[in-house]
Amino acid sequence: MRDLSKYFGIVSVIFLIVMAISPFKEYYRQWRQYQREYNKHIEDLPQRISPVEEGLKQIWVPELDVIDHCTSCHLGLNEPALADAPQPFTAHPPMYHQPERFGCTPCHQGQGVATNVEDSFGFTGDWDEPVLSAPLIESSCGTCHGEERVRHAPVLNKGKELIEKYNCAGCHEIKGVEKEFTPRLDGVGSKVSRDWLVRWLENPRGVSATTRMPNFHLSNRDAGLLADFLLSFTEFPTREKLEPLPGVLQDEIPDSLYERGETLFRQARCISCHLVQGKGGSVAPEIGTVASKASRQWIYNFLQEPRSLQPGIPMSRYAFSSGELQAVTAYIATEFIDWDAPEEADTVAHSPDPNFYEKGLKLFQEYNCGGCHALAGVTTGEELGPSLVNLRKKPMYQLEFGLKDIPHTRERYVIEKIKDPRGFLSNALMPSYQFSDQQRLAIATALLSFQQQPTPAPYRVEQANTPKPVLAGEFGQLVEKYQCLTCHQINGRGGEIAPDLSRSGSQLNHEWIKEYFRLPYTLRPILTERMPNFFMPEKDIELLSQYISLVLRDDSLETEPRLQSTAADVELGRKLYFNNYGCQACHQLGGKGGYVGPPLDNLDQRLQPGWVYQRLKNPHRYQPGILEPTFNLTDEEARALTTFLFAERGNQR
Amino acid sequence: MKLINKITAGRIWRSIFRTGLPSTNYRRSLVILNNFFLHLHPAKVKKSSIKFTTTFYLGGLSFALFLILTVTGIFLMFYYHPAVPLAYRDMKDLEFVVSNGKLLRNLHRWSAHAMVVTASLHMLRVFFTRAFHPPREFNWVIGVFLLLITLLLSYTGYLLPWDQLAYWGVSVGTNMIKAMPVVGDKIRFLLLGGNITGENALLRFYVLHCVILPLVLSVLVGVHFWRIRKDGGLQAESAGRLSEKTDLILGEKTNPRKDESLVHSNSIRSK
Numbered sequence: 001m002r003d004l005s006k007y008f009g010i011v012s013v014i015f016l017i018v019m020a021i022s023p024f025k026e027y028y029r030q031w032r033q034y035q036r037e038y039n040k041h042i043e044d045l046p047q048r049i050s051p052v053e054e055g056l057k058q059i060w061v062p063e064l065d066v067i068d069h070c071t072s073c074h075l076g077l078n079e080p081a082l083a084d085a086p087q088p089f090t091a092h093p094p095m096y097h098q099p100e101r102f103g104c105t106p107c108h109q110g111q112g113v114a115t116n117v118e119d120s121f122g123f124t125g126d127w128d129e130p131v132l133s134a135p136l137i138e139s140s141c142g143t144c145h146g147e148e149r150v151r152h153a154p155v156l157n158k159g160k161e162l163i164e165k166y167n168c169a170g171c172h173e174i175k176g177v178e179k180e181f182t183p184r185l186d187g188v189g190s191k192v193s194r195d196w197l198v199r200w201l202e203n204p205r206g207v208s209a210t211t212r213m214p215n216f217h218l219s220n221r222d223a224g225l226l227a228d229f230l231l232s233f234t235e236f237p238t239r240e241k242l243e244p245l246p247g248v249l250q251d252e253i254p255d256s257l258y259e260r261g262e263t264l265f266r267q268a269r270c271i272s273c274h275l276v277q278g279k280g281g282s283v284a285p286e287i288g289t290v291a292s293k294a295s296r297q298w299i300y301n302f303l304q305e306p307r308s309l310q311p312g313i314p315m316s317r318y319a320f321s322s323g324e325l326q327a328v329t330a331y332i333a334t335e336f337i338d339w340d341a342p343e344e345a346d347t348v349a350h351s352p353d354p355n356f357y358e359k360g361l362k363l364f365q366e367y368n369c370g371g372c373h374a375l376a377g378v379t380t381g382e383e384l385g386p387s388l389v390n391l392r393k394k395p396m397y398q399l400e401f402g403l404k405d406i407p408h409t410r411e412r413y414v415i416e417k418i419k420d421p422r423g424f425l426s427n428a429l430m431p432s433y434q435f436s437d438q439q440r441l442a443i444a445t446a447l448l449s450f451q452q453q454p455t456p457a458p459y460r461v462e463q464a465n466t467p468k469p470v471l472a473g474e475f476g477q478l479v480e481k482y483q484c485l486t487c488h489q490i491n492g493r494g495g496e497i498a499p500d501l502s503r504s505g506s507q508l509n510h511e512w513i514k515e516y517f518r519l520p521y522t523l524r525p526i527l528t529e530r531m532p533n534f535f536m537p538e539k540d541i542e543l544l545s546q547y548i549s550l551v552l553r554d555d556s557l558e559t560e561p562r563l564q565s566t567a568a569d570v571e572l573g574r575k576l577y578f579n580n581y582g583c584q585a586c587h588q589l590g591g592k593g594g595y596v597g598p599p600l601d602n603l604d605q606r607l608q609p610g611w612v613y614q615r616l617k618n619p620h621r622y623q624p625g626i627l628e629p630t631f632n633l634t635d636e637e638a639r640a641l642t643t644f645l646f647a648e649r650g651n652q653r
Numbered sequence: 654m655k656l657i658n659k660i661t662a663g664r665i666w667r668s669i670f671r672t673g674l675p676s677t678n679y680r681r682s683l684v685i686l687n688n689f690f691l692h693l694h695p696a697k698v699k700k701s702s703i704k705f706t707t708t709f710y711l712g713g714l715s716f717a718l719f720l721i722l723t724v725t726g727i728f729l730m731f732y733y734h735p736a737v738p739l740a741y742r743d744m745k746d747l748e749f750v751v752s753n754g755k756l757l758r759n760l761h762r763w764s765a766h767a768m769v770v771t772a773s774l775h776m777l778r779v780f781f782t783r784a785f786h787p788p789r790e791f792n793w794v795i796g797v798f799l800l801l802i803t804l805l806l807s808y809t810g811y812l813l814p815w816d817q818l819a820y821w822g823v824s825v826g827t828n829m830i831k832a833m834p835v836v837g838d839k840i841r842f843l844l845l846g847g848n849i850t851g852e853n854a855l856l857r858f859y860v861l862h863c864v865i866l867p868l869v870l871s872v873l874v875g876v877h878f879w880r881i882r883k884d885g886g887l888q889a890e891s892a893g894r895l896s897e898k899t900d901l902i903l904g905e906k907t908n909p910r911k912d913e914s915l916v917h918s919n920s921i922r923s924k
Contacts, residue, residue: 022756
């Protein structure tokens with residue numbers, strides 16, 4: 001009996017000790033230690049910062065279903081004095097959203113409810129959303145912000161742009177991104193040679209370094225089969241046959257025609273959009289070797305009526321006369337030859353596989369070529385790749401890491417997948433793109449912003465959906481013909497390369513507009529993209545300029561103050577221009593000044609005073625993004641400057 | 654001393670501690686008999702039955718673990734909501750926020766595992782000491798039910814954290830029930846409160862785990878303990894010396910009630 005009591009005593013003591021471990025651990029929990037450390041840390045600082053009251057801190061956002069304990073240790077988030085303090089006390093960089101309303105994990109991810117470093121960062125295997133690494137943080141912006149361009153999120157915007165540009169939606173389901181099917185492949189048989197097509201299919205970038213088409217790593221045999229299949233499509237979408245070449249282009253091209261073509265090619269400013277031998281814009285495809293790709297007949301027909309061969313493309317239809325058309329064709333056909341291309345094999349000797357159509361069609365479908373290219377009689381591509389609509393929240397066990405030896409995190413998965421799509425599974429079909437590291441990060445950022453479940457309404461920011469009137473009538477037809485909206489915007493539609501024309505009628509002089517259409521010049525010499533010379537007929541010029549001057553106006557700009565051309569005003573303006581605001585730093589006037597902004601000589605011929613006055617008052621009124629600084633001019637100063645700028649012409653002459 | 658004497662002589666004291674100090678055998682037996690909690694016990698046990706190696710205290714350990722489980726379980730119930738959006742979050746709260754919550758949960762968890770082990774070993778001990786022989790065959794059957802309920806408690810508790818392990822454990826388990834002929838589907842439906850492991854299943858498992866099964870277990874444990882007394886204490890040492898006249902149902906036919914002064918003759922055997 002005595003023995004038992006002894007054992008009982010010993011066991012009881014051990015039990016008590018064991019029971020005491022937990023309260024001790026409780027007292028020394030990590031977050032408590034951080035809070036004590038924080039209070040010690042701020043005592044040593046010169047500034048007075050209120051110490052933290054010991055206790056678990058929590059942000060609760062019921063609408064987002066968020067409970068975050070992050071602020072239990074990250075104590076200096078709103079203390080600018082702690083910008084250089086060690087983590088976890090460091091101040092947060094500029095915050096666009098207050099944590100009290102938004103929590104921490106909706107942007108940073110991680111396990112908000114956890115109270116120690118390891119668990120809250122979430123790299124523990126039982127948490128699917130570990131803390132996002134800094135380069136990808138903008139993906140979180142995209143979960144609430146549905147605008148086309150999200151402010152302060154350049155990486156996300158770039159990623160969305162790239163996803164659209166490279167038509168990821170062709171193979172993957174992506175919400176809000178439209179599929180694009182250009183160029184159509186109908187008629188490709190009447191355009192390119194078999195040798196070129198095989199070379200292209202084997203490695204598109206080897207032929208044109210700027211192409212968007214990825215490399216499918218086709219074998220020579222597969223590329224040949226696919227080429228034979230594609231070459232059987234000789235009819236164009238809107239017409240069956242190409243017009244025959246005029247006689248002068250059928251044989252050797254005379255030098256005189258070539259020279260005339262060269263002049264016209266320059267006058268038309270084709271390289272504003274097309275890249276030629278490393279020079280030119282990036283709006284349209286590279287054409288430095290187009291003569292080795294497309295037949296002379298195709299080039300001739302294309303220049304004549306671009307959208308009859310490729311419906312929907314943004315190429316302007318130039319108003320060339322038939323002689324000019326021949327000359328430009330002659331120039332392109334003789335100049336833009338790919339001298340590095342391997343010798344053309346004897347095409348007659350090639351006899352296609354008897355079942356080339358079936359086999360080619362199978363390849364066409366297997367690699368989902370129809371995801372990007374439309375082809376008459378062949379169904380457009382379906383989404384063969386996995387859906388990307390929920391990549392942010394997709395359960396980790398559904399991500400197939402396969403052969404890849406990388407850390408099993410979502411971020412690494414996405415980035416690696418873009419880098420080496422076929423390295424994950426031996427039978428993967430996704431082609432390889434040659435993105436830079438920056439581009440890859442941007443795409444990963446955009447992809448990681450996709451989640452199926454939208455954030456609750458009060459937190460969601462949608463694209464403002466203002467109605468955009470469609471341009472109709474004769475003006476609309478001309479805008480379509482010259483594809484003005486590829487570069488210019490009118491009433492919210494169009495590109496962002498060239499100035500917005502929605503209010504040009506109030507901005508520009510009618511005569512200047514007409515003269516500009518006849519012979520466009522460049523206002524800002526540092527820009528690559530220049531207004532092409534479309535060789536417009538007088539009839540078109542009249543209509544376009546009338547419409548712009550009469551319809552595309554903003555009447556509020558007409559209420560200009562009376563400009564008194566007194567000598568005093570001019571002198572005040574001159575002083576303001578050169579001394580007070582230093583406008584000459586960016587603008588040219590009388591041959592002196594910088595070239596960031598447009599030159600201001602002969603301003604009276606180009607612009608209207610009301611517009612200039614308003615623009616000086618608030619440069620960002622219509623274009624929030626432009627460089628011109630806002631000086632907050634008084635009415636008097638603005639008037640004086642306007643007077644000076646309009647009077648300056650007199651001094652020039 | 655005077656004060657103590659006064660208190661112990663007082664009416665309140667004596668109404669609670671009625672038997673006085675257990676100085677004689679008679680008084681000792683009264684202590685047991687007059688106590689609600691102890692009256693399940695025989696008034697006297699043999700020294701050999703208390704020896705550790707006789708029973709390894711496995712039944713007692715199982716009961717002690719059951720008590721721990723009840724207490725920690727009640728504490729856990731203060732923090733736990735049997736609802737799909739909250740259940741797992743409550744686990745996280747217990748781990749990260751509640752003071753000593755991790756200890757609480759781990760005590761419950763490890764005690765549950767230990768109870769399954771001790772109860773199983775208890776069954777083996779009973780088997781190998783032939784303690785299931787008449788007259789204890791009824792208690793053996795009760796014991797089997799107790800073991801089953803222990804396992805069921807373990808299983809119903811498995812779902813409550815509502816993590817992947819729980820979800821799939823229960824999904825697989827209930828699908829195994831479905832394999833039963835004729836009634837399988839119905840039983841599965843009854844258990845899950847539907848056809849999938851969802852909100853209803855969680856609630857049903859919660860009620861089973863926290864109310865129904867513990868109640869049944871408590872009642873059966875009472876019967877189990879009471880039967881030990883009624884069946885003449887532990888089998889233990891007398892196991893090998895069963896009389897040949899033993900009846901399979903009624904036990905020893907001739908029950909020598911020699912010493913009438915003892916409250917229960919079965920508890921005492923002459924050495």
